[in-house]
Each structure stands twice: as C-alpha cells, then as structure tokens.
Amino acid sequence: MRGLMHQFWATVWSSIVNLTWLPWAIGILAASFVAMIFGWWWAKRELRRKLNSAVEQRTRRLEDVSRRFRVMADNAYDLICISNAEGRMEYLNAAFTRVLGFGKEELRDVRLPEWVHPRNREDLGEILRRVVAQGGTVEANMRFPHVGGGWVDVELIAKGLPDSDWVVRSVVLHARDVSQRKKMLDELARNEQRFKDFAGSSADWLWETDVAGNFRYVSPGVTNVLGYDPEELIGQNQMNVLYANDEDSGRELVQNRIERRQPYRELELWTKSKHGDRVCLRLSGIPVFDAMQEFKGYRGAASNVTASKVEREHVFRLATTDHLTGLLNGARFKEELERAVVLARRHGTSGVVLFIDLDRFKEVNDTHGHEAGDRILLGVADILRDSVRSTDIVARRGGDEFSIIMHNIDVESAAAKVQRMIERIKAFGIDYNGTRLTVTMSVGMVQYPQEEKGADHLIMSADLAMYRAKDMGRNRLFVDATDAGSETVGSVRAQLKWVDRLRYCLEHDEFQMYYQAIVPAHKKERPLFEALLRIFDEDGKVASPALYIDAAEHFGLIQQLDLAVVRRVFITQRALMDEGVNVDVSINLSSRTLGDPAVVPKLRQLMEDYTIDPTRIIFEVTETMALHDPAQMRDIDEIRHFINSLREMGFRFALDDFGTGFTSFRYLKVLDVDLVKIDGEYIKDLVTDADDRLFVKSMVELCDGLGIETIGEFVETKETMAVMKELGVGAGQGWLFAKPQPDLKALAFEYTGKSMDDFADGLPLLEVAKKGTMAEQVAHFVKNGAHKDVKTEPRASVKAAKEKRVAKVAKKAAPGAGAAD
Structure with missing residues (x-):
C-alpha cells in the first residue's frame, strides 16, 4: 500500500514539474465557468416564467373575484356604493338605477351628504367622519332622492373599508329600500289609531277573550253601555258578566257555539249594567285562530239596543x-x-x-x-x-x-x-x-x-x-x-178556480188578443182597432169575461191584467211598426187602473221598453166605472191628472159608453179626451127610435163643438149605419163591419183606406150565409156566445122615461174586452 501511494505522488510531482496538465486544467475551468453561467441564466429564466405565471393566475383570480363581486353587487336588490372619506361616491351598483332611476355616471364623484334629503345631510356627514375615524359599523334611516321626483326611504349601513396598510380611507354604504314597508307601517299605525278612535267614540263596545273566555281587551265604549271601566272587566269571564243565570237559554246557545268554535251573530240578550239597570245587548263574535290554526279565543262587538228593542216591540204592536x-x-x-x-x-x-x-x-x-x-x-x-x-x-x-x-x-x-x-x-x-x-x-x-x-x-x-x-x-x-154541492158553493169554487187560472195565464203569458175594426165615415190614413182580451179555460175554450173579471177585481188581479194587455199590444205595435204597418189601437182600462198614480210610471216604462209611438195608442175609460163602482170611485181631479199625465206622454183617450150615466156631460167637460164612443143602447135602435136619434144628434153636435171625434157602437145593420152617417157620427164599430180576429197585421191590410161607404152594399156579418171559413167562424162565435163581450150587455140609460132601460143592470167593462163584437 505504501508503495502504491509513493508511486502516485511521484507521478503527480513529475507532472507538475513537467506542466503537462495546464491546458487541461484551463479547459476544465473554462467549461465549468460556462456551465455555471448557463445554469444561472436558465434558473433566472425559469424563475421569471414561474413568477409571471403566478402573477397571471393571481390577476385572473382577482379579475374573476372582481367580476363576481360586480355581478353580485349589480344584481343585489339593495343599493351599494363606496365613497371616499369626504363622501364622494367612487362605486355604485346597478340598484341605484333600478330603485332611484339614476345612472352610475350621473352619481360618480357626487358627495353623498349633499345628495340626500336636507334633513339627513348633517347626520350622514357625521356618520362618514365617525366611520373613517373610529371604524366599525353605523346604521341609520335616510331618504334618497328619486330621478322622477320625491324621496325614497332607505335603511343605511356604513362600514369602513381599510387600505392595504389597514388605514380606513373609504366607506362602504349599504342601503335598502324600505318605502313600501314604511308605508305599510304608517298605514298600520294609522289603522291602529283609527281603530282606537272608532273604539273610543263608537256607541258599541268591542271585546276580545282568551281561550278560557276571559276578557283580555275591552273598548272604552263599554262604559256607556254597561257602566264599567274597561280595566274592571279585563280578566273577568264574559259569560259571568253578561249572564247572571247559568241556566239562561241564551248563555247555553253562546257556550254551545264557543265549544264548537263557531261564530255567532246579533244574538239579543237582556243583562244588567254595573248600576243594576236592564240593558238589551246585541252580541256578535267570531273565533280567532293563529297561523297554526290553534284556537286563541273570540273577538266581537256588542251594541246597546234597549231603546230600539222597546221601540220595535211598540212598532210591532202597532203593525200587528x-x-x-x-x-x-x-x-x-x-x-x-x-x-x-x-x-x-x-x-x-x-x-x-x-x-x-x-x-x-x-x-x-x-x-x-x-x-x-x-x-x-x-x-x-x-x-x-x-x-x-x-x-x-x-x-x-x-x-x-x-x-x-x-x-x-x-x-x-x-x-x-x-x-x-x-x-x-x-x-x-x-x-x-x-x-x-x-x-x-x-x-x-x-x-x-x-x-x-x-x-x-x-x-x-x-x-x-x-x-x-x-x-x-x-x-x-x-x-x-x-x-x-149547491149552486152558491159552486160559484165560490168557480171564482177560486178562475183566480188560479188567471194567475197561471199571467205568469205564463197564456192569453190572446183579438182586434175589432172601427170604421170611419170618411177614409183615414191609419185604421183603428179595439183590443179585446181572450182567455181560455183549461180545455182550450174561450171563456166569457163575466167568468173571470169579477174574480180578477175581487182578488186584486185586474190591474195586473190591464198591464199585461197593454204590454201585449205594445209588443204587437212594435212589430208592425218595424214592418212598416201603421195602425191605431185602443185599449180599455179598468176602474182599478184609472186614476192610480202608480200606473203612470209603469206605462212610461213599457213605452220606453218597446219604443212605441204613443200617438197610436188610445186608452178607453168608461164613465160607468165611477158611477157604478163606488168602492173604486176616485176623485175627479185624480182621474183628470192621470189622463193629463198620459196625454203629455203622447197617448190619446176615449170616453167609452158615453150617455149611460147621469153625469156624462160633466165628464165631457172636465176630462180631456180625444174620442167619445156613444153607447150601443142609443145606436142599435136608431132606425126605429126617434128619441135615440135626438140624443145621438145632440151628442154629436156637442162633441163636434168641442173638437172631439165620435164613434157609434153596436152597428149591426146597413140602415143603422146610414142613419149614423146622416147624424154626423164619425165612425162605427160592430158586426156590420168586422168581428174580432187575432191577426192584427192581416186586419190592417184589409181595413186600411176603408170607410163606411165600403160596407153599404154588403150583408151584415151575422147574415152571411155563404159556405166556407167565414160561415163556420160566425157559427162558432154565435154558438159559444163569444160575439158578446161584457160591454155588450145593456146599461142604464139617461132617459129615465124608458122603463126598459131603467130596468137593465149596469155592468162593468172588462180590461181589453171592450166594444161589441
């Protein structure tokens, strides 16, 4: 090992001594420097990229948050704005436009203390200063102006908005429109005051009880009614106060309603006041439930009806x-x-x-x-x-x-x-x-x-x-x-039967009108017909007026019958006018109708309902109505006023059966009539009776002098007609000219332009012998007595010397059942 180390260092030393490494070292150093510079540049680039990316992400998030804030703020119902410390508005949401009508740009930089209601300016300035200086939140009620004029009540919340250094330099103002709520509160306060005023001033007294039936509210009106102060009754049981006797039937009724949670209305009870006076109360109450339908008691009112109760009992006695x-x-x-x-x-x-x-x-x-x-x-x-x-x-x-x-x-x-x-x-x-x-x-x-x-x-x-x-x-x-089963009892039954029949016919409009022509001596523009009522029995047969007129008069149906006839004639007239057919129609009025002031507005209403020409209607009044029906006699002034009222509307009048009474000429003097119908008793014997001719001539001359037209009734022969014309009678009515028929339109076409001269060569209707429909109809009418109406019966004459006339019984005319057929 040592040998190896020694060899290594020897080599290194040899290299140094020889400098063979220097180029390599320089190259390595240069490459390292370049690599270091590039790495620094790359790192800086990556850092900048990451920073930019982070900034962009943060910016996008801020913009997104800002957008969401603006969307939320603009869609908020409440008004939101940001102002600086001086109160100048820097940001406003869209609610300012929706609620107040102002655009954002209109209010930007406007000072809030100068913009709000004058009464709120000082308060708002103080709020802004307080929020900027002390922070926190302040609430207040303000009034903001509306672009259309007027002011809007708002609830305002002001809160400081600190900057990044946490120093408050702006204020966020959040306002809510409370105008409607304020109106409701004001109205509620007014209603509450109104209720108190009413409760305090009303003669009635209002009350409210709890579940146990104890008073928890009593209005001051109880003092006037029962003598108690309201505080005296609070907490007392209502039944014990009002009912002294536990077995009172009224108390039992009220308690029964309370147990069933049912209302009770206008129950009358007698009670005693605080001072012992008897008082009659009219009590009403309704159950009270909360939002969960849980019973909470009763509330109601009580009225003092003592005076009216006593008066009502007195009136009841008078009325009964x-x-x-x-x-x-x-x-x-x-x-x-x-x-x-x-x-x-x-x-x-x-x-x-x-x-x-x-x-x-x-x-x-x-x-x-x-x-x-x-x-x-x-x-x-x-x-x-x-x-x-x-x-x-x-x-x-x-x-x-x-x-x-x-x-x-x-x-x-x-x-x-x-x-x-x-x-x-x-x-x-x-x-x-x-x-x-x-x-x-x-x-x-x-x-x-x-x-x-x-x-x-x-x-x-x-x-x-x-x-x-x-x-x-x-x-x-x-x-x-x-x-x-006697005849008298049968008559009673018959009248009762006809009363029921008449009522049925009136209710179901089951009667028929017939019309009989009145022929003038000289041709006229419009023909004239008299309306005759026909009522049928249950078997469909024409009933004689004598059967039902007495029943109608006795049981108060005659005036209703009159008006039904008038209405039917008006309907027919209206239909003919629409078709261009021109006729005049006369209608008989009964004694119950003649002179009754209540009938005038009814006739006026019928005229307006059917828009008829009143000048084409003639109402016939019979002088014997007053003379022979004392029970229905009216003052002559009442009859005259009745006639004049209808004449002012345009209607015309005829005095029927003229000459039958002893005061005929007096009636002619005081009643304003257009026509006079000379009674048939003077007409039918004109050919053979000189006295009748004298009377008729006198009547005609009198009427001509007064400008009144004359009509002769009961004309049945050509000879009678000729004498009538000779005496100057203006028109005739009878079976010589026509029998009653239901088709007024056909009659109008047949008789328009005709005069008495057109009947001079013909046979009277009763003598027509030819076969066919006419003969059959005549036979039917004669057989059933339908050619005679009530008015065909003889009446008392003014000529007392004639015994046959004095002995005859006067009869009343049926409504619409007038002249002879």
Missing part, C-alpha cells in the same frame, strides 16, 4: 194590531192562520175560519159620521171577543170587516156559536144624538185544514163565502163546506 179596537190586524191574522193550519195538520185537528162584514155600516158611517161608526166598531169588537174562547183569534181586517179563527172545533159547533154572535150583533145598538143605530152582519165560514190548501186559499174561500151570505139576504151565515 188595529189601533181602534185593539184586535189583531189582517197581516197578523194571516200569520196566525198559517200557524193554525200547520198545527192542525200536525196534530190531526180541525177548526174554522170566519170572515165577517157588517151590513149597512157604510150608511151609518156616512150619515152620522166617523164617531158614530167607531162606537159601533168598538161595540162589535167587544161582542166578538166575548163570544169566542181565549185561545181563538179575533182580528179586524179593516173598515167594517172582521175575521176569526176558531181552533179545535167542528163546523156544527162553530155554526151554533156564530148564530149566537149574529143574534147578539142584531140586538146591539148605540144611541147617538137621539137616534138608535144598529147593524147586522154577514158571515162566511170555511173549515181548515184542507188538502194542499194554504192560508191564502182559506182566506179567499171565507171571503167569497161571506159575499154569498150577503147575496142570500145578509144577516146570516154561509158555510163553504168542502162536500157541499
């Missing part, structure tokens, strides 16, 4: 009793009858209904005055009350009419009682101014209950039975027994 006799009135009687019928059906019992009318009472009243009449009515009421049991019902229907309900009694026993009443009334009288005044009574009786017949039917039956008692001689009882 007759002020003179103290008996029940007609309306209350009907209620009692309905109750009696229900109870009788339920318990299988029976009773009777009595309708009573005092005979000749009107004579006493008119002759001796109302004081005498009232004394008689009081005496009769006492007798009736004394003649029945305490459970029976006695009522005064009005005037001299009374009604009685006898419970649980058979017809024979009731009839015996009624007979004793009749005897007592007959024996009763009063001494008045030295005169003994007496009356009798007619009574109609009907048994109840009847199968499927209610109170209305029983009242009609008893009423009709009472009229039958009068027809049979008065001062008697007529029993409308269900198993009776």
Whole structure:
C-alpha cells in the first residue's frame, strides 16, 4: 500500500514539474465557468416564467373575484356604493338605477351628504367622519332622492373599508329600500289609531277573550253601555258578566257555539249594567285562530239596543194590531192562520175560519159620521171577543170587516156559536144624538185544514163565502163546506178556480188578443182597432169575461191584467211598426187602473221598453166605472191628472159608453179626451127610435163643438149605419163591419183606406150565409156566445122615461174586452 501511494505522488510531482496538465486544467475551468453561467441564466429564466405565471393566475383570480363581486353587487336588490372619506361616491351598483332611476355616471364623484334629503345631510356627514375615524359599523334611516321626483326611504349601513396598510380611507354604504314597508307601517299605525278612535267614540263596545273566555281587551265604549271601566272587566269571564243565570237559554246557545268554535251573530240578550239597570245587548263574535290554526279565543262587538228593542216591540204592536179596537190586524191574522193550519195538520185537528162584514155600516158611517161608526166598531169588537174562547183569534181586517179563527172545533159547533154572535150583533145598538143605530152582519165560514190548501186559499174561500151570505139576504151565515154541492158553493169554487187560472195565464203569458175594426165615415190614413182580451179555460175554450173579471177585481188581479194587455199590444205595435204597418189601437182600462198614480210610471216604462209611438195608442175609460163602482170611485181631479199625465206622454183617450150615466156631460167637460164612443143602447135602435136619434144628434153636435171625434157602437145593420152617417157620427164599430180576429197585421191590410161607404152594399156579418171559413167562424162565435163581450150587455140609460132601460143592470167593462163584437 505504501508503495502504491509513493508511486502516485511521484507521478503527480513529475507532472507538475513537467506542466503537462495546464491546458487541461484551463479547459476544465473554462467549461465549468460556462456551465455555471448557463445554469444561472436558465434558473433566472425559469424563475421569471414561474413568477409571471403566478402573477397571471393571481390577476385572473382577482379579475374573476372582481367580476363576481360586480355581478353580485349589480344584481343585489339593495343599493351599494363606496365613497371616499369626504363622501364622494367612487362605486355604485346597478340598484341605484333600478330603485332611484339614476345612472352610475350621473352619481360618480357626487358627495353623498349633499345628495340626500336636507334633513339627513348633517347626520350622514357625521356618520362618514365617525366611520373613517373610529371604524366599525353605523346604521341609520335616510331618504334618497328619486330621478322622477320625491324621496325614497332607505335603511343605511356604513362600514369602513381599510387600505392595504389597514388605514380606513373609504366607506362602504349599504342601503335598502324600505318605502313600501314604511308605508305599510304608517298605514298600520294609522289603522291602529283609527281603530282606537272608532273604539273610543263608537256607541258599541268591542271585546276580545282568551281561550278560557276571559276578557283580555275591552273598548272604552263599554262604559256607556254597561257602566264599567274597561280595566274592571279585563280578566273577568264574559259569560259571568253578561249572564247572571247559568241556566239562561241564551248563555247555553253562546257556550254551545264557543265549544264548537263557531261564530255567532246579533244574538239579543237582556243583562244588567254595573248600576243594576236592564240593558238589551246585541252580541256578535267570531273565533280567532293563529297561523297554526290553534284556537286563541273570540273577538266581537256588542251594541246597546234597549231603546230600539222597546221601540220595535211598540212598532210591532202597532203593525200587528188595529189601533181602534185593539184586535189583531189582517197581516197578523194571516200569520196566525198559517200557524193554525200547520198545527192542525200536525196534530190531526180541525177548526174554522170566519170572515165577517157588517151590513149597512157604510150608511151609518156616512150619515152620522166617523164617531158614530167607531162606537159601533168598538161595540162589535167587544161582542166578538166575548163570544169566542181565549185561545181563538179575533182580528179586524179593516173598515167594517172582521175575521176569526176558531181552533179545535167542528163546523156544527162553530155554526151554533156564530148564530149566537149574529143574534147578539142584531140586538146591539148605540144611541147617538137621539137616534138608535144598529147593524147586522154577514158571515162566511170555511173549515181548515184542507188538502194542499194554504192560508191564502182559506182566506179567499171565507171571503167569497161571506159575499154569498150577503147575496142570500145578509144577516146570516154561509158555510163553504168542502162536500157541499149547491149552486152558491159552486160559484165560490168557480171564482177560486178562475183566480188560479188567471194567475197561471199571467205568469205564463197564456192569453190572446183579438182586434175589432172601427170604421170611419170618411177614409183615414191609419185604421183603428179595439183590443179585446181572450182567455181560455183549461180545455182550450174561450171563456166569457163575466167568468173571470169579477174574480180578477175581487182578488186584486185586474190591474195586473190591464198591464199585461197593454204590454201585449205594445209588443204587437212594435212589430208592425218595424214592418212598416201603421195602425191605431185602443185599449180599455179598468176602474182599478184609472186614476192610480202608480200606473203612470209603469206605462212610461213599457213605452220606453218597446219604443212605441204613443200617438197610436188610445186608452178607453168608461164613465160607468165611477158611477157604478163606488168602492173604486176616485176623485175627479185624480182621474183628470192621470189622463193629463198620459196625454203629455203622447197617448190619446176615449170616453167609452158615453150617455149611460147621469153625469156624462160633466165628464165631457172636465176630462180631456180625444174620442167619445156613444153607447150601443142609443145606436142599435136608431132606425126605429126617434128619441135615440135626438140624443145621438145632440151628442154629436156637442162633441163636434168641442173638437172631439165620435164613434157609434153596436152597428149591426146597413140602415143603422146610414142613419149614423146622416147624424154626423164619425165612425162605427160592430158586426156590420168586422168581428174580432187575432191577426192584427192581416186586419190592417184589409181595413186600411176603408170607410163606411165600403160596407153599404154588403150583408151584415151575422147574415152571411155563404159556405166556407167565414160561415163556420160566425157559427162558432154565435154558438159559444163569444160575439158578446161584457160591454155588450145593456146599461142604464139617461132617459129615465124608458122603463126598459131603467130596468137593465149596469155592468162593468172588462180590461181589453171592450166594444161589441
């Protein structure tokens, strides 16, 4: 080993001595230096590349974060801005545009303390200084301006934004629009104040109870109602305060509703105030539930209705009793009858209904005055009350009419009682101014209950039975027994049947209008027809007006029938006008309609509904309505006002049956009419009766002088027509010219341009013998008596010397069933 080491060092020394290594060493050193320089350059390059990459990544992340921040900030509902220490806005999000309407550039560099509401400027400046100096967060309420004018309420949060050296030089302002919330809060505050004002000033008192029924709120109104201060009732149980008796039915009802969590409304109860006064309350309450539908109690209101309760009871007595006799009135009687019928059906019992009318009472009243009449009515009421049991019902229907309900009694026993009443009334009288005044009574009786017949039917039956008692001689009882078969009972049944039939026809518009031509002496532009009503029975046969007119008048259907006829004629007129067909139509009005001011607006409405020409409508009024129907007599001024009101609308009027009454000429003087229809009693015998010719001539001359057209009725022969023309009658109506027919359009075409001269050579309709449709129709009409309307019957004449006319019975005209066929 030593030898080897020695040899190595010897070699090294030999090399050094000889310097053969120097070039190699220099080369190695140079290569090492170059390698070192390259390595340093490469390392620096890689470091720069990595640094640049890191910077780029960091920059991209910062830009991404910034973009996200801006997107989040711009999409935020709240307003966000950054200002410097002086308050100049350096950044604003898009909410400033959405909420306030300003663009970002408009507000950039604007000083916030100078921009906000004047009242907030000083406060905002102080907030900015505080945040910059002390840091932290400050909240405040401000008002920002809106680009359209006005101010927006905001909640503001200001927070310092430190720089990299952690020194605060900027402020972040975060504002939220609370305008709507502020409005709601303001409205809530106003409502709360309004509620307090209402609760404090209302005569009612408001209350609220908890689950246990104890008061937790009571309005000040309770002091006026019950005398308690609201604080006195807080915590007290509502039922114990209002109901002293635990067994009170009202308390039981309220508690039952509370247990079921049901509302209760306007329950009336009597309670006592703090001072012991009786008070009637009207109580209402509704259950209260929270958002989880958990029951929390009740709230409601209570009203003091003591005065109105007492007044209502007084009004009820006035409304249900007759002020003179103290008996029940007609309306209350009907209620009692309905109750009696229900109870009788339920318990299988029976009773009777009595309708009573005092005979000749009107004579006493008119002759001796109302004081005498009232004394008689009081005496009769006492007798009736004394003649029945305490459970029976006695009522005064009005005037001299009374009604009685006898419970649980058979017809024979009731009839015996009624007979004793009749005897007592007959024996009763009063001494008045030295005169003994007496009356009798007619009574109609009907048994109840009847199968499927209610109170209305029983009242009609008893009423009709009472009229039958009068027809049979008065001062008697007529029993409308269900198993009776007399002619009188049959008449009662017939009227009741026709009442039902009329109502059905009116409700279903099941009646028909016929029209009869009125032919002028000289040709006119438009033909004139009289409207005639036709009602059919259940078998489809034309019914005589005598069958249903009495029923309609007696049971208050006549005016409804009048208006139905008018409406049907207006509809027909409208249709003809649309087709260019021009006609005039006359319509009869009943006594119930004539002079009734309530009818005028109804007719005006019908005229407007169908836009008809009122000058083409003539309303016929019969003078005998007032003369022969005293019950419906109206003051002449009322009739005149009625006619004038309709004439102002354009309608025309005709005075029908002229000459039948003793005051015909007076009516002609005071009533403004356009036509006069001379009664047929003066027309039909013109050829043979010189007196009739004299009367007709006088009437025509009078009407001509007054500018009134004349029409003669009952024209059935050419000879009568010729005399009429000679006397100057302006037009004629009767079977010589036409029979009533339903097709007004066809009649209009047939009679337009015709005058009496066109019928001078023809045969009267009743004498037409040719075969065919006309002959068959005439035969049918004659056979069924349909050629005679109610108005064809004879009426009393002004010529008292003629016994045949004086003896004839006056009859009323049917609505629309006017002139002779």
